[in-house]
Amino acid sequence: MSTTPLLKVENLKKYFPVKKGMFGKTVGYVKAVDDVSFFVNEGETLGIVGESGCGKSTTGRVLMRLLEPTDGEIEFDGKNLASLSQEEMRKTRRDIQMVFQDPYASLNPRHTIGKILEEPLIVHGISDPQERKKKVREFLEIVGLNEYHAKRYPHQFSGGQRQRIGIARALMTNPKLIIADEPVSALDVSIQAQVLNLMQDLQKEFNLTYIFIAHDLGVVRHISDRVAVMYLGKMVEVADSEQLYEKPLHPYTQALLSAVPVPDPDFQKEQIIIEGDIPNPADPPTGCTFHTRCPFKMDICTKVTPQLTEQTTGHSVACHLHVGQVDNDIKQLEGSL
Numbered sequence: 001m002s003t004t005p006l007l008k009v010e011n012l013k014k015y016f017p018v019k020k021g022m023f024g025k026t027v028g029y030v031k032a033v034d035d036v037s038f039f040v041n042e043g044e045t046l047g048i049v050g051e052s053g054c055g056k057s058t059t060g061r062v063l064m065r066l067l068e069p070t071d072g073e074i075e076f077d078g079k080n081l082a083s084l085s086q087e088e089m090r091k092t093r094r095d096i097q098m099v100f101q102d103p104y105a106s107l108n109p110r111h112t113i114g115k116i117l118e119e120p121l122i123v124h125g126i127s128d129p130q131e132r133k134k135k136v137r138e139f140l141e142i143v144g145l146n147e148y149h150a151k152r153y154p155h156q157f158s159g160g161q162r163q164r165i166g167i168a169r170a171l172m173t174n175p176k177l178i179i180a181d182e183p184v185s186a187l188d189v190s191i192q193a194q195v196l197n198l199m200q201d202l203q204k205e206f207n208l209t210y211i212f213i214a215h216d217l218g219v220v221r222h223i224s225d226r227v228a229v230m231y232l233g234k235m236v237e238v239a240d241s242e243q244l245y246e247k248p249l250h251p252y253t254q255a256l257l258s259a260v261p262v263p264d265p266d267f268q269k270e271q272i273i274i275e276g277d278i279p280n281p282a283d284p285p286t287g288c289t290f291h292t293r294c295p296f297k298m299d300i301c302t303k304v305t306p307q308l309t310e311q312t313t314g315h316s317v318a319c320h321l322h323v324g325q326v327d328n329d330i331k332q333l334e335g336s337l
Contacts, residue, residue: 005039006177006209007063012036012072014055014062018282030282032058034233036072037308040177045203045210047224047241049217049256053278055233056213057101060179063211064098065089077176094124097170101182103162107154113140113165114150120172139168142205143198160191164198171202179211184219196223217260221245226314229253232281232289235308239315249317251294288320296321 013036015029033055040046048056061067063074065081074081077095084092097120100106107116117136126132137147143164154162163183170178180199184192200223202208214220220227220241227244229237229252237250248254255272276293279285285292291301298320306318 004042006042007040008075010037010073013070015070028282031233036235044225045212047212047220047227049220050230054230056230057181060181060213094173095176097175097178099166099170099180099183103166109154117169124173143168159187163195177209181213237317243315250319252290
């Protein structure tokens with residue numbers, strides 16, 4: 001696995017305007033993604049986790065420019081995606097593909113599987129019908145389906161088979177990066193493992209880089225090299241997978257991990273209960289956005305937004321509780337007074 005960043009994201013923001021009244025006057029903004037920075041090395045899997053509504057799926061769509069970013073830079077393979085024209089971005093999508101959460105909604109029910117899989121090739125200029133059909137056969141077999149499946153329609157497949165088709169479609173253009181948005185959350189647990197193992201095998205075979213978006217921390221641990229935890233549009237902790245699961249630093253990460261079920265009835269672990277509801281993203285709390293639900297809240301938490309700071313090699317956290325973080329934040333607070 002290379003340590004060269006294939007994707008580098010800096011200060012990414014996506015705000016949705018809140019409109020009211022007869023004339024649709026903008027009265028505020030929902031900060032779905034708020035000043036997010038991270039990188040993904042070539043050949044690795046970065047897992048992005050968090051509760052529903054934390055901004056992880058929006059982040060994936062902004063990276064693909066399916067949603068236009070409000071601000072920030074997205075550098076992919078030496079190109080700044082945020083500054084590309086629509087036509088240039090369309091060509092770049094040959095190297096960035098997406099696997100969606102609902103394998104049925106993402107497939108056109110009126111088209112055969114063969115036509116669905118040929119479509120990316122047509123869009124990206126492969127005009128020879130024989131070559132397209134050959135690739136369709138090849139990738140159906142790679143994801144564990146058969147050649148005759150190309151003549152069938154999406155409703156004739158199970159959920160797991162449809163997700164395999166979605167993965168095959170993403171692979172058709174030989175991409176470098178695949179953004180998988182909750183690709184197994186709609187599947188049975190027994191099928192989830194099959195799809196995850198398939199994705200890992202494909203990663204080795206085609207040297208793929210993944211951004212794996214999910215809310216299930218058990219699934220993320222199985223497939224990810226590094227994990228980024230999001231809360232209310234911000235990254236609150238980023239670390240190597242094993243490091244994060246063995247020693248989580250942020251109270252939010254600790255609470256999420258304490259809720260993961262353990263397959264041992266005799267093992268009792270302390271569960272951390274997060275009080276209250278997720279705040280309104282159109283009116284987030286001042287300072288640390290988690291302070292309204294945090295059991296370790298301090299006075300500084302309500303006033304100063306903690307920055308994502310590296311605590312140990314490869315392990316960063318945005319929390320006032322940790323060494324080095326408080327000193328920096330107090331200086332920031334004093335400077336603003």
